Amino acid sequence: MLKFLSIRDFVIVSKLELDFSAGFTALTGETGAGKSILIDALSLALGERGDATMVRAGCERAEISAEFDVSPQVQAWLEEQDLAGDEGVCLLRRVLEVGGRSRGFINGRSATLQQMREAGEQLLDIHGQHAHQSLLRPDAQRVLLDSYAGLENEATAVGAQYKDWQALRRRRIALSENAEAVAAERELLQFQCDELSGLNFNVSDWTSLQADYEKLAHAASLLETAEFGVESLSEADNSCLAQLNALTSRLRDAIVHDASLIDTLQMLDSAQAEMQEAVYALRHYQQHLDTDPARLNELERRIESVMDAARKYRVAPEQLDEVLQRSSARLAELGGDADLAALEQQEQAAHKTYLQSAKKLSAARQKSASALSQEITAAMQTLAMQGGVFQVALMPLAEGNAHGLETIELQVAANPGVPLRSMAKVASGGELSRISLAIQVATSRIASVPTLIFDEVDSGIGGRVAEIVGQLLRQLGTHHQVMCVTHLPQVAASADQQWQVSKAVVNEVTLSSITVLDAAQRVEEIARMLGGATITETTRKHAAEMLSLSA
Numbered sequence: 001m002l003k004f005l006s007i008r009d010f011v012i013v014s015k016l017e018l019d020f021s022a023g024f025t026a027l028t029g030e031t032g033a034g035k036s037i038l039i040d041a042l043s044l045a046l047g048e049r050g051d052a053t054m055v056r057a058g059c060e061r062a063e064i065s066a067e068f069d070v071s072p073q074v075q076a077w078l079e080e081q082d083l084a085g086d087e088g089v090c091l092l093r094r095v096l097e098v099g100g101r102s103r104g105f106i107n108g109r110s111a112t113l114q115q116m117r118e119a120g121e122q123l124l125d126i127h128g129q130h131a132h133q134s135l136l137r138p139d140a141q142r143v144l145l146d147s148y149a150g151l152e153n154e155a156t157a158v159g160a161q162y163k164d165w166q167a168l169r170r171r172r173i174a175l176s177e178n179a180e181a182v183a184a185e186r187e188l189l190q191f192q193c194d195e196l197s198g199l200n201f202n203v204s205d206w207t208s209l210q211a212d213y214e215k216l217a218h219a220a221s222l223l224e225t226a227e228f229g230v231e232s233l234s235e236a237d238n239s240c241l242a243q244l245n246a247l248t249s250r251l252r253d254a255i256v257h258d259a260s261l262i263d264t265l266q267m268l269d270s271a272q273a274e275m276q277e278a279v280y281a282l283r284h285y286q287q288h289l290d291t292d293p294a295r296l297n298e299l300e301r302r303i304e305s306v307m308d309a310a311r312k313y314r315v316a317p318e319q320l321d322e323v324l325q326r327s328s329a330r331l332a333e334l335g336g337d338a339d340l341a342a343l344e345q346q347e348q349a350a351h352k353t354y355l356q357s358a359k360k361l362s363a364a365r366q367k368s369a370s371a372l373s374q375e376i377t378a379a380m381q382t383l384a385m386q387g388g389v390f391q392v393a394l395m396p397l398a399e400g401n402a403h404g405l406e407t408i409e410l411q412v413a414a415n416p417g418v419p420l421r422s423m424a425k426v427a428s429g430g431e432l433s434r435i436s437l438a439i440q441v442a443t444s445r446i447a448s449v450p451t452l453i454f455d456e457v458d459s460g461i462g463g464r465v466a467e468i469v470g471q472l473l474r475q476l477g478t479h480h481q482v483m484c485v486t487h488l489p490q491v492a493a494s495a496d497q498q499w500q501v502s503k504a505v506v507n508e509v510t511l512s513s514i515t516v517l518d519a520a521q522r523v524e525e526i527a528r529m530l531g532g533a534t535i536t537e538t539t540r541k542h543a544a545e546m547l548s549l550s551a
Helices: 037-045 072-080 113-123 138-149 152-177 179-199 203-217 219-235 240-255 259-288 293-312 317-334 338-381 429-442 463-476 489-493 519-531 537-550
Strands: 002-010 013-019 024-028 061-069 089-097 102-106 109-111 124-127 389-401 404-413 451-455 481-485 497-506 509-516
Touching: 002 037, 013 037, 013 509, 024 463, 024 489, 037 061, 037 089, 037 124, 037 451, 072 113, 089 113, 102 113, 109 113, 113 124, 124 429, 138 152, 138 338, 138 404, 152 338, 179 293, 179 317, 203 293, 203 317, 219 240, 219 259, 240 259, 293 317, 338 389, 338 404, 338 429, 404 429, 429 451, 429 463, 463 481, 463 489, 489 519, 489 537, 497 519, 519 537
Parallel strands: 024 481, 024 497, 124 451, 451 481
Antiparallel strands: 002 013, 002 061, 061 089, 089 102, 102 109, 389 404, 497 509
């Protein structure tokens, strides 16, 4: 719901701040007072294009800010667009500079006009001769019917089934058109997979293989080193162990004369034990060192085959596993020859599922379209369009689309004997506005846009029809926030609140302003609308009576 509107230096408005209420608000005033300026300002805030002529003469820029309470759905959209502000609030701000530059903001963040329009379409609808009319959009007309019929879930399911069918269709076409190329690629991939699988390669085995080869290739040198170690430590005449044994023997004799040598002796005993362990280890190494030439040849052949494969596929040996995985994945993606037939069957099954659901959706739409058409046609008879006809037409599609087997078009014949035409081609702004009013009343319980503004809704009507229009707007105001620019006292008297638009010359500058009327002021304004320039007591009583009867 629209909560607050601020207008600065816009056309003939210097400064205007308005707090909005729920229910039905009538905007009245003398012809030329600028009643449509409020709608023009809101349109600009909702992303409509503007130009420098909208900036008040002598000013640098015009600025419009509109604050809305928003639903969880709109809040989710704001978060998705990274434009969320305070929870449940949307602040739209538009700045139009005299040089022609325009900037838009949503919740203080810079926004494109497209984003502002998308936000505006969820917040406010303007019906009449102005361009911001969602009911003229084909997608909005389809959503209107589906919402009226309670078919949103069915329509969503049909869309998902159509998407699945089309995805399978595209895969089948691609596979058919590239059959030869696919077969050649599949053959190459199968060869690569067989070759790499036969190599039986993995990175951990490759590391062990290299270590084993390194050891076997240098077995003679390693054995010689081990023999030298055993000889030096233990078996030579002047071996390390022999000299160490002689030293420890003399230290034991010396301890008798000097006990301080005990620590030194203990260190040498430990060294002697470690050295003896080293001798045992080297002898064990000699006994178990593999010097098998046949094993060495086997390892050489294995390494050579791995290196050949790596060179062939132009990768490091460690990457051969990745090459095999990629080839296997691509091969699985291409499938086999039998996959084309299977894919065709899947496509046919998906198409059948889509058609079944879409036909059920079409039947339900047709039934609800008939009911909605009758309801709106009946409302038109009371809105100065006697003999007019409204029809929700289902236009068949050859193959259907994501929205079903038909497009939805709202068609109107505003007068008897006139052929039905698309609602988007209805020339009269007043007729279009009244038809929109009938639609909104008929669908008020399911309409998603919370704020509705009607401009020229009373064009070309009066008397009893004007009273009916006022009653319909008041009825609509129980479900939505409704505003109506009107010159008819019958419509204004039905409003929950009334604002008067006026203009005056201040310091030789024409300025427009809006006054929120209290009860007494409403009587005066209704009397003015009834009696013109001269207001009599009789006119005032008539105005008070109209307000009393409408309360």
